[in-house]
Amino acid sequence: MITATTGTNTQEALVGMRQIVAGHAPRQMKAIVGSCIALGLHHPRLKFGVLAHIVLPDSAGRGGSPGKFADTAVPKMLEMFKESGVPTQNLTAKLAGGANMFGSTGPLQIGDANVEAVALALRRAGIRVAAQDVGGSRGRRVTFDCEEGQMIVESAGQPTRTL
Template identity: 40%
Template sequence: MPLTDKPGASEEMISVLIGRWAVASAPKLMRTLLGSCVGVVLYDRLGKIGGMAHIVLPSSRGSTDQPGKYADTAIPGLIEEMERTAGRKLRTRLSAKIFGGASMFQGGASIDIGRSNQTAVEQILADLGVAVIARDMGGETGRRLTFSTVTGIVAVRIPGGADYEL
């Protein structure tokens, strides 16, 4: 079943803002808009619990003010919240899909940040034992993600391009 722009009555849409994360159980949908940031989507297929983080920078360097902004604080925080929601440890059941890291401006900070974010996210997920099963990274345009906690599918829309699903 393709994901649509307009959720049904039972499919509440949760918007994940930049530098934040969110956790939801089926049948909710989650959405975020990415540019050079990286979107991390975690899914527990058995429990149908999903999580999405919109990560801005690779490392918090010890800062605790905005844990959702940094890969090294957002990913562990997201997993903890998913485990609280499930009431059990989930790490071995989770799979990850990662998106974003595009660069619009030639030579701008976003090129390096996009790559650094991807490297950090992949390393942290590997350290936590979470398999990355899909990647849609780089390019020059933003992405709109719509994630179904029912199916685990992420629909991607890019401006002027065809929609696709991962």
């Protein structure tokens, strides 16, 4: 599901799994992630941001919502910038999540795979990661602010981080 709500009075949006939400300041977007990734892209001068709640690393040709997979979410996010008349040069990326929620130490560590896939998709798009809070074994509550491009990350038993 994609929600492009750039001219709305709604200043807060909850971004669920597979969703991508866009908006101008003063909009804030929120997501709750475990092994998923909350990826925020921001244009600082135009105060426009897009937040994706990415569930899996690779679409492997599967259909469905582009927000579900790292390899399809990043191109869709860039498309949303262009559709809103916002240039895609000089974007910054911030991400949070990618936790190992179930204590697995085997080959199926989806959180790690998600972090790697998002990093690869961003490199391919020429977007630098300005900050991240990834890994560990705890879920995170994320707030992404379109005004400053800040990502506020809260996790149980941990101090709040501002990226």
